[in-house]
Amino acid sequence: MHILVAPDKFRGSLEAEEVCRAAREGILLAHPAAEVTTVPLADGGEGTTTVLTQNAGGRLVTVQVSDPLGRPISAEYGLSADSTTAYMEMAAASGLRLLAPQEYNPLLTSTYGTGELIKDALNRGVSTIILGIGGSATTDGGIGMAAALGYIFLNGTGKVLPPVGKSMEAIASIDTSRVDPLLRQVSIVVACDVTNPLYGEKGAACIYGPQKGANPQMVQQLDAGLRNLAQVATSTFGKDVSSTPGAGAAGGVGAGALWFLNATLREGVQIVMEQTRLAEQVEKADLVITGEGKVDHQTLSGKLVKGLADLCQEKEVPLAVVCGTLLISPEEAREAGIAYAVSILNRPQRLQEAQSEAYVRVREATFHLVRLFYLGRKSGRSLH
Known part of the structure; x- marks a missing residue:
């Protein structure tokens, strides 16, 4: 199984490269034989x-x-x-x-x-x-x-x-x-x-x-x-x-x-995806995992996650999103082409505490979604 990890930064918590490392750890914990490719991304702004x-x-x-x-x-x-x-x-x-x-x-x-x-x-x-x-x-x-x-x-x-x-x-x-x-x-x-x-x-x-x-x-x-x-x-x-x-x-x-x-x-978003040759990486993947600090309506109107969702739909590869704050409905996620979206927050907590625990929470959330994806593939089901 080939998984592509291509996230933006979690502003105030993790740089994109740190999100990649945390997600990679979670993936390999869930499926040690998985082939993982990481591509840190940005949307044209800071970073x-x-x-x-x-x-x-x-x-x-x-x-x-x-x-x-x-x-x-x-x-x-x-x-x-x-x-x-x-x-x-x-x-x-x-x-x-x-x-x-x-x-x-x-x-x-x-x-x-x-x-x-x-x-x-x-x-x-x-x-x-x-x-x-x-x-x-x-x-x-x-x-x-x-x-x-x-x-x-x-x-x-x-x-x-x-x-x-x-x-x-x-x-x-x-x-x-x-x-x-x-x-x-x-x-x-x-x-x-x-x-x-x-x-x-x-x-x-x-x-x-x-x-x-x-x-x-x-x-x-x-x-x-x-x-x-x-x-x-x-x-x-x-x-x-x-x-x-x-x-x-x-x-x-x-x-x-x-x-x-x-x-x-x-x-x-298009410049970054082009410079990183992301389309080639998506074509090789069985699953793409992305993420950013907040996924909301602005995310669906031209930000990195939306650009990646469009590319994944074109290549017919499921896209999973891991984020700090999830503010879109299941219907909006489905319409945007997002197969799975989850917040890493697992309990009420102060912002500073959530930011300090972000690495561990990304690792855990990625473990659970990849475990779900892997078991679904074994049983003949998928995230599509």
Whole structure:
């Protein structure tokens, strides 16, 4: 029996690799002769750099960059074993987690550090960059990122503007004469899991600005700035991407990546599954086990578990889900293509206690589900 273990992290408890180890132990306890393959996964957000770098047999590199407020920090990104592909997360340089709550202010924050990460990768000669853009502290339309790569943003009198959120309203022209020429030699793929447009009531400022510290007045100012940026950038680059699904991701970096980097936006789950060659692994499996900290309605609308469920249905391989919190009904699980779903929690307990026991609980839950699957196969039944 060949079992594939392909989980996401359990946020706050276990990294994806730790979930793999715990599940493997449970499987072999239930069926010592089982062949177990483990593939740690991520959904394009936090942890994606580590997962993709490890999968590529690569290494992490550390770079001095600017944090969202321009202060020097160390940030990591990954390089593949042959150094042709870079894997990076915007959150490493421009993430909300880098700021204290009292520092949240998308009028003043910038994606400049993300551009510095990209520039370092360009200088190392990569041909492909995979960039995850979740968890940002910014709503600057990507102008900070672009400025680090040589773009210059000018107001109506020709004065150079600082590349922060509040400057977007004043942009009258974009000088592209000093853009790093290496940008033309690289393919950039952006992991983008939201479909918001750049501006408007469902845009970057209105939907995500408040969680980054924007009050109602700031939201209006930032939305106006994104509209102005769209007008100037459309004129400069000859294409209007402001309504493209995902343009409003990461405070407008989705649109900025299309304009300034000539990037491609793709679902993070699909990028990770493709990079890890997951379809090939699923085809070989008799059972696939995945998991994450919480399985809810959001999980079924494009997250890792749903992407894996779709793949397993296509390959006609049963999928079992192990999770911390299970908030979907049996009918929803069946409709999503999940053959078996179980929470690892076996009694009421405090969050801290549940997190500390997560490894053991994953091991136990996996033991029970594999025992059930194994006995079902012996009797001619299955999880399908």
